[in-house]
Each structure stands twice: as structure tokens, then as C-alpha cells.
Amino acid sequence: MLKIYNIKEKQEFLREVAILTQKEWGKKTNSEEEFEAKINKKTSKIINNFDNPLYCKLILLDDDILIGFISIFPTDGDERKDLSPWYATMYVKEDFRGKGYSKLLNNAILEEARKRGFKKLYLKTDLINYYEKFGAIFLDTLNNGEKLYYFNLEEV
Numbered sequence: 001m002l003k004i005y006n007i008k009e010k011q012e013f014l015r016e017v018a019i020l021t022q023k024e025w026g027k028k029t030n031s032e033e034e035f036e037a038k039i040n041k042k043t044s045k046i047i048n049n050f051d052n053p054l055y056c057k058l059i060l061l062d063d064d065i066l067i068g069f070i071s072i073f074p075t076d077g078d079e080r081k082d083l084s085p086w087y088a089t090m091y092v093k094e095d096f097r098g099k100g101y102s103k104l105l106n107n108a109i110l111e112e113a114r115k116r117g118f119k120k121l122y123l124k125t126d127l128i129n130y131y132e133k134f135g136a137i138f139l140d141t142l143n144n145g146e147k148l149y150y151f152n153l154e155e156v
Helices: 007-025 032-048 101-115
Strands: 002-006 056-062 065-073 086-092 120-125 137-141 147-152
Touching: 002 007, 002 101, 007 032, 007 056, 007 065, 007 086, 056 101, 065 101, 086 101, 101 120
Parallel strands: 086 120
Antiparallel strands: 002 056, 056 065, 065 086, 120 147, 137 147
């Protein structure tokens, strides 16, 4: 059965999420030891942010199988530190793509942001015409070429 959880409730998935995050967005490592150090650092960062109101990581499970995850971060990169909070790390495992799971994750993180009282949630991406279908509004092009969007949580 499909269900979305805050990773605080399902900490047995911390390592798997950290590994997937590192493989998708992390810098290449030169050794297994370096890779493990990055995984440990990512896992600790998630745990250390459990009570941060500007941080959240939701996971989508089918029974005990991780399908994907999504996050809210206080900041996302160096380009626009003046904006907060950020919609980040939407990820669906390759075997589960094309089945609408990203929409489930998107809706869950927007609802979580509303519950936390946020009016806007910012997003940066190099994907073209992807997040608009979820209600993201184009704001600007960043210096690194990524597009900056936001979700108006009072309307979406």
C-alpha cells in the first residue's frame, strides 16, 4: 500500500535515501571510503534537521519498498540565499518512474509547506517544462543557468 511518511517516522530508510541523494546530486567520489563518509554526513544532516521547521524530508513507500522522496530545505545552493524555504530533491527511483509518483510527492510536500505556514516555496531546476504542471511559476534565470520558480501556496 502506498503511503507518504516523514523520514523521522521511518529512519530505517535514512541510509538508502542518503545513497540515492549522493548518486543523483553529489560530487563524484574517488574511493569507497570517501563515498561512505559522504553517506554518513548526509545521514547525520537529515537527523540533525529533524526539528528544523525549514527542513523536511518525505518518503513514499509501497509497503516497505522506497519509491521516492522529496524535501524542503532552508536554502538550496549559493545563488539566492535571500529566498527560503526551498522545494528540493524530488526523486523517484528509476523502476517506478512514469507512474504518477512525482505528483504524489509534489502534492505531499506542498501540503506540508502549507501546514508549516509557508506562503511560497522556491525551486531551482534545469528541467524544462516539468514543474509547471504542478503549479510552479517561473521567476528568473539564475547565474548558473538554472531556472528559478516558486509555488504560491495560497493558490496551488
